[in-house]
Amino acid sequence: MSFPVLRSAHVYPVKSLAARACDLVAVEPWGLDGDRRWMLVDKAARAVTQRQQPSMARISAEPLPGGGVLLSAPGFPPQRVEGPDAGRVITVKLHRDTVVVEEAPGDAHDWLSAVLGTEVRLVHLDDPSHRRPVDPRFARPGDMVSLADGYPLLATTTASLAALNTLIAAGGRPGEGPLPMDRFRPNVVIGETEAWAEDRWRRIAIGEVAFTVAKPCSRCVIATTDQRTAERGREPLLTLARHRRFGKQLVFGQNLIPEGTGVIRVGDAVRILDILDG
Secondary structure, three states, X not given: OOOOEEEEXXXXXXXOOOOEEEOEEEEEOOEEOOOOOEEEEOOOOEEEOOOOOHHHHHOEEEEOOOOOEEEEEOOEEEEEEOOOOOOOEEEEEEOOEEEEEEEOOHHHHHHHHHHHOXXXXXXXXXXXXXXXXXXXXOOOOOOEOOOOOOOOEEEEEHHHHHHHHHHHHHHOOOOOOOOOHHHHOOOEEEEOOOOOHHHHEEXXXXXXXXXXXXXXXXXXXXXXXXXXXXXEOOOOHHHHHHHOXXXXXXXXXXXXXXXXXXXXXXXXXXXXXXXXXX
């Protein structure tokens, strides 16, 4: 008999840029260490993601000591961005939230604007401990999140991806499957479960760190974006609409909120602490 296990862990140093795989990573109250502490905004100080700019998938960000990042993109020289040192504080809009952030140095804005072909600015969440609370309908008082869409972590399972790819093959658009897991931009990928078992999870532990399973993750156009080429198709949204529609949401994966801190490692056992009855 097999038991659930952590197959991979991923952080996204800059929101909507390429993923960075980790063999081990610290869990902080607001998410994985270094995950989505940076973000791009437009001239109106609104968040810019792959929803508007799919080519962001082809830009990488490597963490630097002190909280900075090293940016790279095909055809451009790397750009080093030091961590903000009491940078200019501005207020930006991230979905329905208003967030106070710091601006990066100006050369980072110029580099990213040149890569994307549109004016953007790079901003940094200096203190995630109090800047942005999690939706209180699904969280405890004091739960915070970084610049992720709404929750500290996103979990997916290999079994559910396999089941989804089977559905795509049976009725999806020719040539659009099977899809890799990176389409869904998870933080933690769990193996050795049954397909869709995560629908019933309410609390889990990865290694020694416990998590509340807050709510299913609603998918958007980013999931149709090839994370290597930035090209878009129509899957998995077509198949999710047929088979994984919950109300108005097309669902794949579960949002997690840490109940404590610690370190998780690829290969850690995953324990299901509480499930939904029925």
